[in-house]
Each structure stands twice: as structure tokens, then as C-alpha cells.
Amino acid sequence: xxxxxxxxxxxxxxxxxxxxxxxxxxxxxxxxxxxxxxxxxxxxxxxxxxxxxxxxxxxxxxxxxxxxxxxxxxxxxxxxxxxxxxxxxxxxxxxxxxxxxxxxxxxxxxxxxxxxxxxxxxxxxxxxxxxxxxxxxxxxxxxxxxxxxxxxxxxxxxxxxxxxxxxxxxxxxxxxxxxxxxxxxxxxxxxxxxxxxxxxxxxxxxxxxxxxxxxxxxxxxxxxxxxxxxxxxxxxxxxxxxxxxxxxxxxxxxxxxxxxxxxxxxxxxxxxxxxxxxxxxxxxxxxxxxxxxxxxxxxxxxxxxxxxxxxxxxxxxxxxxxxxxxxxxxxxxxxxxxxxxxxxxxxxxxxxxxxxxxxxxxxxx
Amino acid sequence: xxxxxxxxxxxxxxxxxxxxxxxxxxxxxxxxxxxxxxxxxxxxxxxxxxxxxxxxxxxxxxxxxxxxxxxxxxxxxxxxxxx
Numbered sequence: 347x348x349x350x351x352x353x354x355x356x357x358x359x360x361x362x363x364x365x366x367x368x369x370x371x372x373x374x375x376x377x378x379x380x381x382x383x384x385x386x387x388x389x390x391x392x393x394x395x396x397x398x399x400x401x402x403x404x405x406x407x408x409x410x411x412x413x414x415x416x417x418x419x420x421x422x423x424x425x426x427x428x429x430x431x432x433x434x435x436x437x438x439x440x441x442x443x444x445x446x447x448x449x450x451x452x453x454x455x456x457x458x459x460x461x462x463x464x465x466x467x468x469x470x471x472x473x474x475x476x477x478x479x480x481x482x483x484x485x486x487x488x489x490x491x492x493x494x495x496x497x498x499x500x501x502x503x504x505x506x507x508x509x510x511x512x513x514x515x516x517x518x519x520x521x522x523x524x525x526x527x528x529x530x531x532x533x534x535x536x537x538x539x540x541x542x543x544x545x546x547x548x549x550x551x552x553x554x555x556x557x558x559x560x561x562x563x564x565x566x567x568x569x570x571x572x573x574x575x576x577x578x579x580x581x582x583x584x585x586x587x588x589x590x591x592x593x594x595x596x597x598x599x600x601x602x603x604x605x606x607x608x609x610x611x612x613x614x615x616x617x618x619x620x621x622x623x624x625x626x627x628x629x630x631x632x633x634x635x636x637x638x639x640x641x642x643x644x645x646x647x648x649x650x651x652x653x654x655x656x657x658x659x660x661x662x663x664x665x666x667x668x669x670x671x672x673x674x675x676x677x678x679x680x681x682x683x684x685x686x687x688x689x690x691x692x693x694x695x696x697x698x699x700x701x702x703x704x705x706x707x708x709x710x711x
Numbered sequence: 712x713x714x715x716x717x718x719x720x721x722x723x724x725x726x727x728x729x730x731x732x733x734x735x736x737x738x739x740x741x742x743x744x745x746x747x748x749x750x751x752x753x754x755x756x757x758x759x760x761x762x763x764x765x766x767x768x769x770x771x772x773x774x775x776x777x778x779x780x781x782x783x784x785x786x787x788x789x790x791x792x793x794x
Contacts, residue, residue, distance in 0.1 A: 418761040432731050631723050
């Protein structure tokens with residue numbers, strides 16, 4: 347009878363899902379868990395607003411830089427599996443209707459964190475319900491109290507735990523000692539004393555821990571990893587909503603806000619003008635959805651027209667703006683082709699706008 | 712030339728969509744199946760192989776043709792289906 351005791355008292359290998367952004371904090375949080383023998387898998391969410399990758403992929407000047415998806419790179423360094431999940435459709439409601447409001451720009455950081463932890467909670471609940479040895483016991487994030495002014499504050503930590511539905515199954519290894527003990531700590535799955543008490547905006551404790559773990563190559567995006575924290579990007583999104591008289595967007599809309607020079611000469615017309623060859627190639631792909639303008643008599647950018655011309659004057663005005671950014675900007679006149687999405691094209695010859703004649707107020711962003 | 716049984720067209724999609732689409736397709740395949748992914752985002756040439764290494768799939772071939780790149784992979788023991 348007693349012979350089975352040894353086998354039955356073998357500790358169960360506990361498993362966690364970690365939210366991995368590709369930055370240092372979530373990388374450290376996973377590492378702290380691995381040090382305690384927890385088996386971790388990563389999850390990374392694609393919202394459509396991720397800075398990661400897109401600008402490198404589009405802009406030619408970035409082509410020679412090393413390209414990597416930081417979340418995948420982190421997973422490889424840590425030796426964990428990584429699930430990348432497209433939440434761009436469901437995420438619209440977070441951006442359009444944040445219950446906790448926006449940060450400095452159109453960044454709904456607190457709602458975003460709640461949403462992502464909720465997605466992870468649904469994953470672990472489903473896995474625990476269905477999957478036996480593939481189940482997960484808790485969720486790990488790299489949150490640090492005081493690190494972010496909107497979402498990572500002492501007061502927001504319990505809000506995220508409660509509103510995401512994760513409750514006591516949400517563990518923040520980097521600041522756990524500043525918070526009440528969670529289920530993994532109380533059950534002894536992890537040793538609370540070996541967790542951390544980081545707080546505030548200083549990065550020094552993270553740097554020291556990275557050094558201790560021998561990690562010396564990690565991404566440190568200056569403004570976070572989301573375009574919504576960017577003032578210029580948020581202004582472009584707000585402009586889009588204003589022009590359409592409604593707050594909505596499609597994935598293509600928010601992709602195009604990342605590219606080119608945006609100029610709005612009329613309330614109902616916006617030009618997206620490429621700034622270099624890579625952007626040109628990217629915008630090419632949208633010529634079957636938008637009216638486009640290209641130069642004929644000299645090299646120049648490709649421009650998409652978001653909106654419809656109400657008369658010829660508006661079309662000539664748009665062509666003259668595009669000509670201002672072409673090689674023929676100093677010429678008396680430039681010939682351009684205006685092509686509708688169905689491929690019907692016509693040529694117009696215009697005098698390029700003088701640089702000073704494009705009012706600053708037309709620049710969006 | 713490696714023979715690919717399944718094809719995935721993710722042209723015009725930008726990082727990380729090629730990886731997400733590859734991941735979701737692989738979840739529907741069986742161990743040993745081959746998948747050829749065609750992309751226009753050159754970043755896929757580093758991201759898809761990295762994703763394969765992490766998740767135990769084998770990259771059989773990568774290459775470029777004009778503005779397109781491709782990756783051929785063989786599905787490993789675990790196709791990654793979560794549930």
C-alpha cells in the first residue's frame with residue numbers, strides 16, 4: 347500500500363502562460379518563473395497597432411537593419427513555445443470604447459491590459475477544462491507597479507486582476523512582493539520570497555536582474571510597442587474619425603496611418619503620399635481600393651486619395667500637392683496620372699504647389 | 712526542389728500576420744506534412760524559421776523570387792493546436 351507514496355508525492359509540474367511583448371520586463375518575468383521550475387509558454391497578441399515589424403517591412407531605408415519579431419526572438423532565447431494571436435478585430439471595441447479612458451494620446455492602456463489578461467484567462471480556463479497535462483495553472487505578466495502612468499499603478503493592479511477574470515491566478519513576478527499573495531504563491535507553486543519588489547519608473551532593477559541572468563541583448567522600444575501611444579499617430583486616427591463623422595476603423599485604415607505623409611486639403615479628401623521607394627511599393631497594393639496619383643513627366647511619389655473628388659478643381663489641387671513632392675517641384679508644370687480603383691486613368695498637367703503654399707494645417711499628424 | 716503538399720499565400724501581409732497565418736495553418740496539419748508559405752514581407756524569412764525552431768518544426772527550404780519570398784517547412788511532432 348505504501349509503495350505508491352513515492353510516486354504520488356512527486357510534485358506536479360506547474361505550468362503558466364506568460365504575456366510576452368518582446369520587451370525586457372516580460373522576458374525577465376518568464377525567466378524568474380523558469381528559475382522556480384515553472385514550465386512557461388508565451389502568448390503575444392497582434393492588435394494592429396503594433397510598432398513591431400511593420401515600419402521595417404515597409405520602409406526601404408530600414409531594409410538593411412536586422413529584422414526580427416522580438417516576441418519570437420525572446421521565446422527562442424528563453425526556450426519557450428509562443429502563441430501569436432490575432433485579436434485585431436475584437437480589439438476595436440477596446441480602442442473605440444475604453445471603459446477606463448485614454449492615456450496621453452489614444453492609448454487605452456488599462457483596458458488593453460485587462461483585455462489581454464482576459465484573453466489569457468480564457469485560454470487557461472479552456473485548457474484546464476479540456477486538456478489534462480496541457481493545462482495551465484496561472485498567468486504571468488511583466489508588469490511593474492509605477493512603470494507606466496496609465497496602466498501600471500498600484501491602484502490598477504487589482505482592477506486588472508478582477509476585471510480580466512484572472513483574479514488570483516495572475517502573478518506579476520517582478521513586483522509580487524508589493525502585492526497581496528496570489529494563488530500560485532499561497533499554494534506553494536512558486537516561492538514568494540524569491541519574487542521581486544520592483545516599483546517606479548527606474549529601469550535599474552530590471553537591468554541588474556538582466557545582468558544576473560546573463561541577458562545582454564533585448565529590445566527597449568522608447569515609447570512602448572504600440573502606435574496608439576504616439577501623438578502623431580493618434581492625431582491621424584482622430585482626424586480619420588472626424589472626416590468620416592464616425593468612430594470606426596478597418597485594419598487597412600490603421601495600417602495606412604503608419605505610412606507616408608498625410609495631407610488633408612479638403613475636409614472630405616486626404617492624400618497619403620509616399621516618402622520613399624519602400625512606401626511606394628506598399629501603397630501600390632492599395633491602388634485597387636483607392637484613387638491614386640502618380641507623376642508622368644518626372645519621377646515622383648505615389649499618392650492615395652482617401653475620399654472622392656467633388657469637382658475637377660479638387661483633383662487639380664490634389665495633383666499639384668503631389669507634384670510639390672516630385673522631382674519636378676521646381677518646374678513650371680508637372681504631368682500626373684489620376685487613376686480610379688477600377689483602372690480608368692486620366693492625365694492632368696498642373697503647376698506644382700510652392701512648398702510654402704501648402705498650409706501647415708493641412709498636415710495631419 | 713522540395714515537394715510541398717500544402718500551400719499558404721500570405722502575400723501583402725505584414726509581420727506578424729505571416730507567422731500567425733502559418734501557425735494557424737500548421738495547427739490543421741499532421742506531423743510530417745509539408746507546407747509552402749509564400750510572402751512579400753521579407754521579414755518572414757527570419758520570423759517563420761524562428762517560429763519553426765521555437766515550436767519544433769523543420770525548415771526544409773527558404774528562398775526569394777522577385778519581390779516574393781518563400782519558406783517550406785515540415786510539421787513537427789506537436790502541431791501546436793492548443794486544445
